[in-house]
Amino acid sequence: MAHAQLLISYGQAFVAPDRRLHRSSMSVRLPDAQLLKVKGGCAVISDSISRNTLAKQAGDLSVRGFLADYYSTPDHWDTKTSATRVLRALNGWCYSQSKHVKEGSFVSSLSAMVFREREAHLFHMGDTLVFRLRGAEFEQLTRDHVTDIGGYRYPSRALGMDGSVDIDYTHLPLKQGDFFVFTTQGVRGTLMPSDYVRLIRQNASDLDAACECLASEAKQRAQDRGYGGDQFCFQLLRIDELPEESEDHPGLIYGDLPIPPELTPGERFDGLEVLSVLSRNAQSRVYRVRDVHSEREMVMKAPSPELSLRNAYLEHFLLQQWVVERVNSPFVVKVMQSSRPRRYLYYLMQHVEGETLRQWAERHPQASLVQRLDIANQLGKAVQALHHRDIIHQQITPDNVLIDPHGKLVLADFSACHMREVDGHRHSGELLRQIGFNEHTAPEYALGDSVGRRSDQYSLASTVYWLLTGALPYTLTPNRLRSHTDLEELSYRSARTTNPEISAELDDALRRALDPQRALRFRRLSEFLHALRVPLGRVPSREEPRQESRRFWQGVAGILLLLLVLSWLLR
Template sequence: MATLRISLGQYSDKGRKPSNQDFYGAYLPDGAQQRHKGIAIALADGISSSTVSREASEAAVGGFLGDYYATPSSWSVKNAAQRVLQATNAWLYAQTRQSQYRYDMDRGYVCTLSAMVIKSATAHLFHVGDSRIYQLAGNSLEPLTEDHRFWASREVSHLSRAMGASQHLELDYRAVSLSEGDVFLLATDGVYEWLSPQVMALKIQDNAADLDAAAQALVHAALANGSDDNLTVQLVRIETLPDRDADELYDALGGLPSPPELRPNSELDGLRIIRSLHASARSHVYLAHDPESGQHVVVKTLSTELAEDPASVERFVREEWIARRIDNPHVLSAPEQRKPRRYLYSVWAYIDGQTLTQWMRDHPEPDLVEVRGIIEQVAKGLRAFHRLEMLHQDVRPDNIMIDRHATVRLIDFGAVRVAGIAEADEAGGEDILGTAQYTAPEYFLGEGGTPRSDLYSLAVIAYQMLTGTLPYGTAVAKTRTRAAQRKLAYQSALSENRELPAWVDEVLKKALHPNPQYRYPALSEFIFELRSPSPGTLKQSRPPLLERDPVRFWQWLCALLGVIIVVLLVNMPQ
């Protein structure tokens, strides 16, 4: 099975300067770390007017290479790298503000940065300043970055953007699809300003067998042409790419056979099966006893029909991988299994309780306080997913458990979208995996979900708990165009049969808007408004005067009619 493999060449020289203010580095992990986070390469160029720019360059590259790999593996490359670089930029800016250069940023902790993260079959580029990233294209080099430089005249220019130059970092990002044999060049201006793209391409091709020698040749050629700056080059060649249909995350379990038929008292790798808990077309769930821990656990197996489907196996194995990365009291956990597994199954914590579906049957008319308590707990679980750049995508009553202590937990992660995994999936979009009546409208347009999509699903549940019905009935799944979705008619949650404050209906209506842009931007805002409505929400929910005070309404109406009659009489011709 092919894996990601690159060749790397690097070289740096102070040139005619007294010291080298450039800094460069790369980190080439292997195994799981490479699959989850990729390979990182970075180069920084200190500005000549600063005596501390070498420290800035080293901090920028070192911080990026070190901190990027400390971010959650569920995060996308873009999010992880941008957060790390934003933090590094803030540190550099603070160092300048605390130094004697606080009023002269050109002498502070400032540098350019060009970085690349290669993950799966994509190169993610991050850039600020005037160092450059090129891609070899035939006999020339194609620039993949733009210089952030302001030209005051033909001879005088200044960096318009750089690491540490401002409290807020404006970073360029670009994703490039890879093919085997692709060659990339990272270079500082001490090199590319003194060599044409054609000459640099020729030097690389002449030394294709040794990229370190190619990097040296580029630096020496620039020096020979009169370069008066520090010179740094990094060369990257893609040797092999991962197999498209191989998801290495699941090698440990994905190749295992399905377990034999499980019955009460049968054993599975030391776990004793007690009884069946649930069976569906997708999976079978059993209550089991773990003799090592002395606890009851839940064993989940994939249905026989889906065990031969690679996509279904992938989603099944991913569930436990996801659970291991979330530590939240409102998300079902997966206890670590120390014994090797001989079959394809997953092990989960046992919840002694009932699904929200059953709870709703037992409580057909819950009061607002009960509903709020459950919805708030589910929201806390969803926020744990969102913080790791995951979307649950199948929030429904059957996937919510309530234990005997009234603690609410999200279960079933088969539809979860993990940004860090999805970006490595070259196949493109996914099918709608959630349950139609709880799925946000944007999914039916073929659009990707956002945290507002999970918010919509949660709001549907809140509406259903309070009314016993769905806000749009079954119409959402039938609307496959924006025009059709604009015609969706929200059915008010207010009813003569159940007391509910009018402002709650306004909160639900906003959370359930067909267009995600008009919903609450965050779960926290939705939850807050369910308890403490904003003045705007209260104003929208204020009933008309006829409903609030019929007597006063008719008094005002009679007075108005009287004024109209007087005006007409006065203006009548004599």
């Protein structure tokens, strides 16, 4: 009788005088039966260069980050899509973080193999090594991406080395009894293929012992040849059993789920009771629901029942939950986990008791400039949190922002969000065009130009301008542009003409953030947010010590001057 479960054994061994200083990291994750069937098991190894002061952190972060994010990807994504998107997102994060450290970097070589059903999927960048032992045949599965500089070999391609990354992908069938060896570049010049075959076969009943033998022999060979042998690691996996062949595609569980029907208050659905309908439009339905078991109130978002299964928005809908789950900010709505398996296509978010920013502004026409700027700053932090995860919101408007009774802001709609690298090279404006432009949309969307973080900066500034003045910055709204010559008709209307309380400095900041030419806006969103904080008296903390230091030395100079004058008078 054929086995319905993939079974894998593994062992590991490190050689290091101090494990805390080891620059390599490795891990294996074999989840429970259901997740193993949908996502498979993972083995990962990473290695950073010896001269990197953050080598240990870089290696650990890349391994933990991949495993955490891979198993959080939507279940309808295939293995290649899930792993590639996770690695691109992780690469972008590592690359951006390296800019903020003075010494070292979050750069590491990485090899990850996903074992799913009867196949293995290998993702590789850098110079880590993966071998397969099948029978007596020992084969290297990875290519070395290295460059020789001054006698040292450096990875020419690695995670976090550049803003974009090329990932080697290999897909191969599995056979029962296959062994896979994961190790690092340091083992080069020590063990021969025959050594691997001999030591693995001699210790096939104990894979940890096999790894220890490999590490011990590699260390001895290195010492015999006169170079350091204190940085070796080995990870060994064996395919014990394979599931029977099947034509099913368990990875498409949620992709195959039907779109929910039209729901009305009082109906029960997947253990949820519909309390009210919050929104209906051509793309989606949004309901306030209550979990009948936990009594927890949440918001459920589902595609519109009229959508075709080939609709581009439906494809993007499946991405939204995973994208938003990556953001951890008090100003961004949180995705909630369902208490039971889903039978239809939807996702759940926290319920925020409050009103939209537009409703708030209508109810508080006498709100002070300080109150409005405080809300503007909260919205800026929400957008900044998205940008830190390389997410472009694309639809910042007063109707997508919620204010609770305590004045706390939450950004709550992600229908058009776009993740750089994750969505490949597809023009991200196509989705927004399908959903529809609005009066706060940046001009480049209507003109079909490239978009990015500064496009969000425009929408944020337009929403802030509206919040402070109740008007729009241009007579002709950018979403109605037809050609680049129409940009000349966009003449900025000073915010001070409508609200005299606005300072000239703040008005200039709004003018720059709202420039029709994307390249002329603030280079960083933080520069615009600084301009919003200054009217509130929130000078960045790093300037305060400078002012205190200046006052101290002015006082010292005054005392010395007084003593000098007194010495002259007493002569």
